[in-house]
Amino acid sequence: MRYQWIDEYLKSMNGVSSDFKEEWNWTRYLLGDKMFAAVCKNDQGIDSLITLKLEPVEGQFLRQQYEDIIPGYYMNKVHWNSIKADGNVPDDLLKDLLEKSYRLVLAGLTKKKQKELLGE
Template identity: 65%
Template structure:
């Protein structure tokens, strides 16, 4: 995978958990039990194929027009989710920005009280 920093980057965020979803062979990153990023693995090799994350629909559509390596969410809602080819040409800085926006978008769906708890919470790595 072209982006080996993703795991460390995501797990450094408050209250992020990571696990392997064996049924669909993917690594999930969640906050408060809600998915905000996933790495889809190849069944045969175990290598990363796609990095999937949530974005505002208009921004996701714009980015898909700009980069051929950003596609509608792989096995996800095609409006809200986007997948980035793991060996593609999306710049690291842009992917970091997209991952941050996904984290913030999912976090903002919680009540203010729950957001505060999550931001002050501990990280948990289940894998």
Template identity: 55%
Template sequence: MKYEWLDEYCLSKKGAIKDFKEEWDATRYLVGGKMFAMKGGDKDNKAIITLKCDPIFSHSLREQYQHIVPGYYMNKEHWNSLYLDGDVPDDILKQMIDMSYDLVVEKLSKKMLKEITGGFV
């Protein structure tokens, strides 16, 4: 697999944890109990990561990279799936992970943010 750094990068985010959702056969990355990334497979079992994304940026990425598609089994406006055997540059995938994490964190309660940041909001 390309992107060997993927797991470590997702877990480097403040408060990030991962679990395995057996019924989805997918690894989820969560912050504050909310998912910001999911690594699994599509209907043909091709490896993908699905990330939350700003709708306008989402559309732009899909036009620019053939290996970025509307979120598999997710809201197609707010989520993208990226094929892990594709040719998307590392820095673009990192930017997508950062955006997904930030979009999820900004929707967390102040109480949850304090828990994640150790009291700093």
């Protein structure tokens, strides 16, 4: 995978936990019990996709700009997008998209849960 930094980067965000969903072959990154990103492995155990949540308009725009951004693999295709792990999406853009996904999911949690996860 081109984005070797992704696991450390996601785990450095406040309140993030991760697990490996064996039946899906995915490492999921969670805020509370809500997933905001996943690294999906192929049948050979190699990272193949990074899936994250975006506002629908932004996701659609980015899919038109980058051939390596596709509708969310096994996810709601309006809200979720997958990025090919061996693709050409710039690191800075991917970091920005992961942060946006994090903020979107965080905003959907109760204020109490947000404070708990952020350590406030």
